[in-house]
Amino acid sequence: MPALPSVNLTEPEKRQLLALARSTLVDSFGSDPAAKLPLTSHHKLPTSHSKLPDEAVIELKLGCFVTLTLDGELKGCMGCIEGERTLANSIPDLATSSAFYDSRFSPLRQPQLSRVSIEISLLSPLTPLNVRSQAQLEEYLAQDHYGVVLKEDGLRAVFLPQVWEHFSGPKTFIDALKVKGGWPENYWSDKIEVELFKVIHFSENR
Known part of the structure; x- marks a missing residue:
């Protein structure tokens, strides 16, 4: 990629x-x-x-x-x-x-x-990532904590990179993202589209 x-x-x-x-x-x-x-x-x-x-x-x-x-x-x-x-x-x-x-x-x-x-x-800008399974996505995200968008048949969910701090690893991150988007936690399909992005974030407190 x-x-x-x-x-x-x-x-x-x-x-x-x-x-x-x-x-x-x-x-x-x-x-x-x-x-x-x-x-x-x-x-x-x-x-x-x-x-x-x-x-x-x-x-x-x-x-x-x-x-x-x-x-x-x-x-x-x-x-x-x-x-x-x-x-x-x-x-x-x-x-x-x-x-x-x-x-x-x-x-x-x-x-x-x-x-x-x-x-x-x-x-x-969003960058597509071609993966064949959730396990492959987990393996990729273990290398770096990107923001992630999942899309399929009108369903869509997004987590900013900052959200990673609330999860123990890629599997819990992706499972929670699927639930947020309306998919069952254990669901995966080859029709799911994955897009990644980076973020610059800044606040009044730092």
Whole structure:
């Protein structure tokens, strides 16, 4: 299989994209941003004197996920695995969706905003992997912890590379991914399509 492409950003570019997501959440409550955020280096918003994301960055079309944590616990996560829109459009929409439309959680409330941390994950283009069995996929993933997409007959599931830390190895990772997508845990078919990707992820806390 060919080497997977990588996504690289500078530290200022990362901070600018996080600020774009943060300002979207602040604006969604419709009042003074300074009243909602602690004065820390992690929560800096664009102002008339600060630099907005470089055009070259926000015009990239990449798969993207925005994850919110509240006091260290997951509060919302929404994303798209393929770059159909520019980051200028997808990051604000995904930040809003993560805050208010992730059905696993209650909508974000204004008093919680200062305690929320934002993480952005940018995906490399998806790369198909031809495998004949789950065992072959497990063997491949034992070499490196990629993000994985499984697809078959309208079913689809995706795990970001960060999810690996919750599993003991490739088998438990793949089994959980199948269950997430609606397949039985012990199911495999030669019709299942596998795609891999890399991620660059960054948050307000690091």
